[in-house]
Amino acid sequence: MSASPLDHDASTTHLSYETLTLLLQRIFLRHGTSESVAQVLAENCASAERDGAHSHGVFRVPGYVSTLNSGWVNGKAVPIVEDVASGYVRVDAANGFAQPALAAARSLLVDKARSAGIALLAIHNSHHFAALWPDVEPFAEEGLVALSVVNSMTCVVPHGADRPLFGTNPIAFAAPRADGPPIVFDLATSAIAHGDVQIAARKGERLPPGMGVDSLGQPTQDPKAILEGGALLPFGGHKGSALSMMVELLAAALTGGNFSFEFNWSEHPGARTPWTGQLVIVIDPSKTTGQSFAERSQELVRQMHAAGLRRLPGDRRHRTRAKSQQAGIEMDTKDLRQLQALAED
Numbered sequence: 301m302s303a304s305p306l307d308h309d310a311s312t313t314h315l316s317y318e319t320l321t322l323l324l325q326r327i328f329l330r331h332g333t334s335e336s337v338a339q340v341l342a343e344n345c346a347s348a349e350r351d352g353a354h355s356h357g358v359f360r361v362p363g364y365v366s367t368l369n370s371g372w373v374n375g376k377a378v379p380i381v382e383d384v385a386s387g388y389v390r391v392d393a394a395n396g397f398a399q400p401a402l403a404a405a406r407s408l409l410v411d412k413a414r415s416a417g418i419a420l421l422a423i424h425n426s427h428h429f430a431a432l433w434p435d436v437e438p439f440a441e442e443g444l445v446a447l448s449v450v451n452s453m454t455c456v457v458p459h460g461a462d463r464p465l466f467g468t469n470p471i472a473f474a475a476p477r478a479d480g481p482p483i484v485f486d487l488a489t490s491a492i493a494h495g496d497v498q499i500a501a502r503k504g505e506r507l508p509p510g511m512g513v514d515s516l517g518q519p520t521q522d523p524k525a526i527l528e529g530g531a532l533l534p535f536g537g538h539k540g541s542a543l544s545m546m547v548e549l550l551a552a553a554l555t556g557g558n559f560s561f562e563f564n565w566s567e568h569p570g571a572r573t574p575w576t577g578q579l580v581i582v583i584d585p586s587k588t589t590g591q592s593f594a595e596r597s598q599e600l601v602r603q604m605h606a607a608g609l610r611r612l613p614g615d616r617r618h619r620t621r622a623k624s625q626q627a628g629i630e631m632d633t634k635d636l637r638q639l640q641a642l643a644e645d
């Protein structure tokens with residue numbers, strides 16, 4: 301489970317979560333973040349890699365580094381937390397990353413949710429380049445229900461429109477249950493996450509039909525055609541498109557952040573992180589009457605399994621996590637070498 305020395309013949313290697321987190325922390329610090337931001341981003345990224353959420357694990361590190369080097373984001377930003385109302389917390393992320401802004405406001409948000417039954421956190425002036433489930437799952441681990449949305453960068457054609465406007469705009473939800481890990485789903489409202497298109501292009505793989513269009517608006521299964529002047533489609537036609545619109549409204553209009561089409565990073569070559577907003581809603585289900593929420597959600601899971609369902613959202617991730625905890629996080633040796641170089645260059 302060690303990061304070095306590497307076996308020169310092995311194409312994969314295994315690292316502990318702690319080793320990977322420390323390496324990532326060194327990279328972020330080396331490229332201009334504060335200690336606290338480096339820690340939050342490193343834990344987020346290592347968790348994604350540990351859980352097999354590859355489109356938002358170490359794959360993202362070169363993008364973080366080029367963005368930090370471009371001056372587009374402030375890696376040392378200190379979020380400004382405002383206690384706005386009994387159930388409302390606002391954070392100006394100060395052109396920094398969204399996760400440190402969430403961390404700064406978290407205890408106030410939880411206190412408010414526990415006293416009022418529900419509270420929301422509106423983050424603006426923020427960059428989110430990660431998976432969304434790490435932002436909600438910890439709430440469910442402490443018995444709360446959480447929902448979060450974040451918008452990204454224009455690359456999705458709204459259903460029935462002619463050109464891209466929306467971001468890939470994920471929605472993540474987490475709820476506690478009595479006999480197992482929280483129920484969590486986290487999904488892009490595009491037919492496929494932009495990160496997965498990049499990964500497919502890198503591997504030379506074709507995409508399933510219905511994911512995107514080329515620069516002429518024609519359906520394509522070629523990821524490069526989508527990335528080079530083409531665009532993605534929403535998942536589920538008009539239904540995913542409506543959800544993506546909702547994400548723009550909640551994550552940007554409601555928080556004071558940019559819509560996915562509102563920022564211009566062209567003067568920051570290397571910038572990759574969308575400068576937008578994020579909304580988190582936390583509910584305390586102990587205010588529910590009758591049986592506990594966690595027992596009710598367990599009953600729903602029981603019935604879903606009885607109906608023949610074999611895989612709940614989150615199951616694959618939790619299985620991969622258990623494997624990583626036992627054998628270490630499996631990584632390509634080549635990717636690890638690239639990370640080590642980024643920690644030193």
Ligand code: NDP
Binds near residue numbers: 431
């Ligand atoms: P997927 O389509 O891979 O998965 C979406 C959800 O469905 C997950 O919770 C997954 O659980 C679950 N799931 C997948 N397949 C099944 C199945 N057969 N049966 C039951 N459940 C299933 O995710 P996306 O490609 O849509 O998104 C990938 C990531 O990209 C997300 O983490 C998202 O937050 C991130 N993203 C981030 C953006 C940003 O701006 N920061 C923008 C867009 C996306 P499991 O995880 O267990 O497989």
Ligand code: PYC
Binds near residue numbers: 492
């Ligand atoms: O994978 O679509 C994506 C994405 C956008 C911003 C961060 N991830």
